[in-house]
Amino acid sequence: MTMTLLEIMRTSSVIPVIAIDDPEHAVPLARALVAGGIRVLEVTLRTKHGLEAIRAMSEVPGAIVGVGTLTRPEEFAQARDAGAVFGVSPCCLKKRVVVILHFLMATVRSSTSERPT
Numbered sequence: 001m002t003m004t005l006l007e008i009m010r011t012s013s014v015i016p017v018i019a020i021d022d023p024e025h026a027v028p029l030a031r032a033l034v035a036g037g038i039r040v041l042e043v044t045l046r047t048k049h050g051l052e053a054i055r056a057m058s059e060v061p062g063a064i065v066g067v068g069t070l071t072r073p074e075e076f077a078q079a080r081d082a083g084a085v086f087g088v089s090p091c092c093l094k095k096r097v098v099v100i101l102h103f104l105m106a107t108v109r110s111s112t113s114e115r116p117t
Contacts, residue, residue, distance in 0.1 A: 008064055008086055012040040017068055019044045020053035030057040030065070042088060044069040051082045058083025 009015070016033065018041060020026050026049075030041060039062050043054045046069050058065040066086035067079035079087060 003064070003085070005086055008040055008066070011064060012038050014038055015040045015042055017042050017044060018053070019046045020049045021047055023049045023052045023056065026053040026056040027060060030060040030063045034060060034062040040064045040066070042066045042068040042086075043084075045071070045075060045079070051078055054079060054082040054084050058085075 003011075016038060018029065020029075020043060026043075033039075033041060041057060041063055043050055043057060043065060045051070045067060050067070050069075054065055054067055057063055064086075065084055066088065067075070067082075067084040068088040070076060070079065070087050070089040076087060
């Protein structure tokens, strides 16, 4: 199922910004949030476990996982490959805008999976 960014943002009235220090907490946290009605989850790359957490949390049924704190161009592809379906960056430089557009286009093309339900 393909969702636009606006549809993703409208899915949940609250979007938690999550920094995972212990990867063992990722799936139980995602399950609890989804069970509580919070399906859109932004996992930051502020810790070394961010991509691992995105990969694990994106497998939780009903979770719509995105990435936050994107600060380097290569992180966009890494996050997309880990399962992120949206991204947030703290600043918007011209080079980053080009990378964001490629990230979004690749995500839309590859979003035929049924992950966000």
